[in-house]
Amino acid sequence: HESRGLGDVYKRQPSPKVTARGALTTLIAIAVLLVGVSFWAPWRSETASQDTPKTIAVLPFRNTGGDSEQRYLSDGVAIDLITALSQVSDLRVVAQGASFAYSLDRGDVREIARKLNADFVLEGGIRQIADGLRLTAALVDGGTGENLWAKQYNGNRNDLLAFQSEVLEELVRVLSVRLSRAERARLGIRGTTDIEAHDAYLRARELENLYTSETNYEAERLLKYAIQRDPSFALPYAHLSQIYSFRVENGWTGDRGGTIAAAFTAAETAVELDSDLPFAHFALGRLFTRSYAHDLPNAVERAKGELNTAVSLDENYVDGYVFLANVHIFDGEADKALPLVALAVDRNPVPPYWYALAEGMARYFLG
Numbered sequence: 001h002e003s004r005g006l007g008d009v010y011k012r013q014p015s016p017k018v019t020a021r022g023a024l025t026t027l028i029a030i031a032v033l034l035v036g037v038s039f040w041a042p043w044r045s046e047t048a049s050q051d052t053p054k055t056i057a058v059l060p061f062r063n064t065g066g067d068s069e070q071r072y073l074s075d076g077v078a079i080d081l082i083t084a085l086s087q088v089s090d091l092r093v094v095a096q097g098a099s100f101a102y103s104l105d106r107g108d109v110r111e112i113a114r115k116l117n118a119d120f121v122l123e124g125g126i127r128q129i130a131d132g133l134r135l136t137a138a139l140v141d142g143g144t145g146e147n148l149w150a151k152q153y154n155g156n157r158n159d160l161l162a163f164q165s166e167v168l169e170e171l172v173r174v175l176s177v178r179l180s181r182a183e184r185a186r187l188g189i190r191g192t193t194d195i196e197a198h199d200a201y202l203r204a205r206e207l208e209n210l211y212t213s214e215t216n217y218e219a220e221r222l223l224k225y226a227i228q229r230d231p232s233f234a235l236p237y238a239h240l241s242q243i244y245s246f247r248v249e250n251g252w253t254g255d256r257g258g259t260i261a262a263a264f265t266a267a268e269t270a271v272e273l274d275s276d277l278p279f280a281h282f283a284l285g286r287l288f289t290r291s292y293a294h295d296l297p298n299a300v301e302r303a304k305g306e307l308n309t310a311v312s313l314d315e316n317y318v319d320g321y322v323f324l325a326n327v328h329i330f331d332g333e334a335d336k337a338l339p340l341v342a343l344a345v346d347r348n349p350v351p352p353y354w355y356a357l358a359e360g361m362a363r364y365f366l367g
Helices: 020-051 068-085 109-116 157-174 181-186 195-208 213-229 234-249 256-273 278-287 299-313 318-329 334-347 353-365
Strands: 054-058 091-093 120-129 132-141 147-156
Touching (some): 068 091, 068 157, 109 120, 195 234, 213 234, 234 278, 256 278, 278 318, 318 353, 334 353
Antiparallel strands (some): 132 147
8 A cells, every 4th residue: 555646756847966977977887886796796695695684474364264354354463463573673574565465375385485585484374253363373484394383372352462472572582583672672563552443453454455435434434443542552643644645646535635734643643652663754754755745845855854764764664665766766866766676676576566667767867
């Protein structure tokens, strides 16, 4: 859903600052760099593998109860784990868009790991019957297909957040991941201890991605319910800002000005509540890339600042890199966009079309 409305940023007229001479200089520099790399790479390759972070792919969890109404829960658990693991600098986490393209029902885990360039694969399932809950999780070696760790959790609906936290702690232990003090403090499913608020947030996130007027308004209702349950829960505010922005961009509101103002208020509230939440900064930065924000003071600088903060808080935030690349492109800084797109593609082995679009635009303006 973060790619929604990307075309909107293209309404801004580019003002390229890269001249033909500058483009030629850039190409010569790249050529020199490549020659240097051809000499440098062989002797460094022996040590590079020691410093390369482990890569893990979290597959969509199976909805083992079979009730389609509970699909939001199994997907939500997997997305929560992706988000939490992405905060660990000693890990690379395959982007959700890539890992959710596969499931163990559709192929051998070793083949999936190969396609996703993943060293490890996390898979699992969740079954809910009345108030009973069963969650299973297993970490698989992507090369051998061997189970490195597996566990089953049984309890009730109120235990879900505790189960997810246990899975995170076990993964860090099994993978021998190094955590900084700040990362250890942040590790966990972020946001709320209120299971009703968390459940409403997961339902709203699923509806938001369906991208229709009806689901947009229903997602708003659920997000507001989550906030009512826990006013300090930052994530619903960040998603509210996107809900309102989508509503304006698609003409789903008769109150354009009021909805735009509500979008900014929601995003700013999310940042105030949790300044370490990457998605809060992404949501606010995204608003400054919209056509309705172009007349705001320092809109481009604000967009760059918030998106830079998002990717600095989460090095695996691949969509954030490409959004930031687009802002640079249309601020006449196409040379700064290409490294960002390369980082995103490196972390997302199944990139969506708009990554290629960003690279194509950047190369066009570079001549």
